[in-house]
Amino acid sequence: MIVAAxxxxxSLAAPAPATLPGDLDAAAAYWHQxxxxxxxxxxxxxxxxxxxxxxxxxxxxxxESGPCEMTIELGxxxxxxxxxxxxxxxxxxxxxxSENRRSPMFPVIDRGAIVSECGRPQG
Numbered sequence: 116m117i118v119a120a121x122x123x124x125x126s127l128a129a130p131a132p133a134t135l136p137g138d139l140d141a142a143a144a145y146w147h148q149x150x151x152x153x154x155x156x157x158x159x160x161x162x163x164x165x166x167x168x169x170x171x172x173x174x175x176x177x178x179e180s181g182p183c184e185m186t187i188e189l190g191x192x193x194x195x196x197x198x199x200x201x202x203x204x205x206x207x208x209x210x211x212x213s214e215n216r217r218s219p220m221f222p223v224i225d226r227g228a229i230v231s232e233c234g235r236p237q238g
Contacts, residue, residue, distance in 0.1 A: 135159050135187065138197045141232035142204035145219070150207050154183035159200070162186040169195070169224065172203035183207050197233035198224050 139159060143149050150157050153175055164171055169188045175181030185203045187196055201219045213220040217228050229235070 135161075135196075135200070138200035138233075139204070141197050141230070142201045145201050145230055145232045146204060146208055148208065150183060150204070151209070153177070153180045154207060155180045156182045157185075158182060159185045159187070161189045164188050170199040170203040172206040174207055174209075177209075194234045195224065198228065198230055201230050201233060 139157075151174075155175075164186060169191060170185065172183070172185045174183050185200070185207070187199055187203075191199065198219060202224065205220050210220050212222045215221060216225045219228055219230050221228065
């Protein structure tokens with residue numbers, strides 16, 4: 116899958132999740148680390164994903180360096196897009212799905228999940 120690359124460096128200061136680069140900043144701030152060193156490049160973009168998927172991440176084999184790619188479904192609200200990026204970024208860091216519904220690594224983004232870097236849930 117080809118995705119558009121974002122060339123902005125990930126910063127841990129003052130994330131502003133209004134765009135995909137801001138969402139990457141929010142994810143780095145939430146997890147307190149930049150993308151893993153095995154990501155020789157990072158590519159993040161929008162795409163149409165099958166079924167109920169909101170995001171998808173690929174990483175290289177654990178013993179090799181290579182490109183890390185992330186595709187985010189088009190048309191998500193700012194908060195849902197940011198939450199999806201935080202989740203997929205967690206996969207870049209090697210995290211598996213969580214059984215905790217309030218965790219950003221739960222397989223389905225729960226309305227009650229709180230990631231302050233992405234804003235507060237509404238309603």
